[in-house]
Amino acid sequence: MIHGPCGRAFSKSPCMKDGYCTKYYPKIFSRTIVIEDSGYPSYRRRGTGVTTEKKGVHMDNNNVVPYNAYLLMSYQAHVNVKYCNKSNAIKYLFKYVNKRSKQGSNWSYKGTFNGEDAQVIDEIKQFYDCRYLSACEAVWRSLAYDIYQRWPSVMRLTFYFPGEQNIIFKDDDDLEEIVEVEEGKCTMFLAWMEANKKIESSQFFIYAEFSNQFVYDREVREWNPRKRGNSIGRLNYVSPGTCDIYYMRILLAVQRGCTTYESIRTFNGITYSSFQDACYSMGLLCDDREFITVINEVAELTSGN
Ligand SMILES: [Zn+2]
Incomplete structure (x- = not known):
């Protein structure tokens, strides 16, 4: 040595x-x-x-x-x-033992630049600059192991106006029969209100927090106290153009322990005739925040056109 x-x-x-x-x-x-x-x-x-x-x-x-x-x-x-005793020791465990060139590429391509503009970005070259996978990573991907994990789980929370829930059925199902079967049944949203009737008011959560403390059983359509783990609840997206359901969504983000549709638009003992009025009385719409939020949301979600 x-x-x-x-x-x-x-x-x-x-x-x-x-x-x-x-x-x-x-x-x-x-x-x-x-x-x-x-x-x-x-x-x-x-x-x-x-x-x-x-x-x-x-x-x-x-x-x-x-x-x-x-x-x-x-x-x-x-x-x-x-x-090695550093967090970057992973390099020694997985990369170093398979050490080869960092990049494998058989392509040869020369960008032709006219003029003096040195800032031209050669996207074709960038595309051909292939990534080199070490043996470990190649095997990992070939055997289709997970390359990422998501924790905690995120639960999409549904909500809707009375009688407007989504129902999934087959093409040849009998519609009348389906309506009959589904009519009296709970949904995730209705079951949340049912669950609120049973729990003490000190345990009231907003809808989005609820899935962290309770588990929704899709079979019997009931929320039961959670025994382990947790889950983040997210209210489904609603376009501001849909008006009142949009205002209901705003209220669901703050109202606790709702047991009926009326209780969602009730504030300080007064039940308002619309969700929008309830939003106003709670001071949720008294400044430009609503518009700023919408513009920011649109900027992130939609294309230039
Ligand atoms: Zn030397």
Whole structure:
């Protein structure tokens, strides 16, 4: 495990760049291990006076590459031992052991730029600058393992005006029969109001918080107290152009423990005739916030046209 010889006299050595050894050999004698500002250790090197000869050059302890004697003897091979204790150690675990070129590309393409505009972005070249997958990542993707996780789960919360719920049925189903079956049944939204009737008012949550404390059972269409895990509730999107259901959505984001449609538009004991009026009385629409929110939302959701 002797590095070199390198230096001025051996400028063709692979470690040499601009007249210097990129691995900083030969090192210097040191009584103790020193952790340098860069975070890399500078190991103890004792001046034992022991030398060896390689390509006609006398080399001493300062040319020895850090090694593990047990591994060298076991494998009878060059073994480079590194101790890593940083978060970027992942590089050593997965990338370094498969070290090859970082990028594989067989394409050759030359952008032709006319004029002096140096700021031209060569998108074709950018496209051809392929990404190199290491063996680990290639196998991971080939075997279709998950490449991301999502936690906690996000639950889409439905809401609607009385009798306007979505119902899924097959083409050849009998419509009258479906209406009959579905009419008396709860939905996620109605079940939320039913659940509010049963729980104590101190436990009242807004609709979006509800799924964090309760689990919706789709079979029996009931919300039951959650035993483990959690879930973030999100109210379905509603366009501001739909008017009153949009205002109901605003109210659902603040009203707690609603048990009926009327209770959603009730504030300080007064039941308002429309959801919009209730929004006004609660001070939810008294400034330009509503319009600013809508403009911001549109800017994110829609295309230029
Ligand atoms: Zn060197």
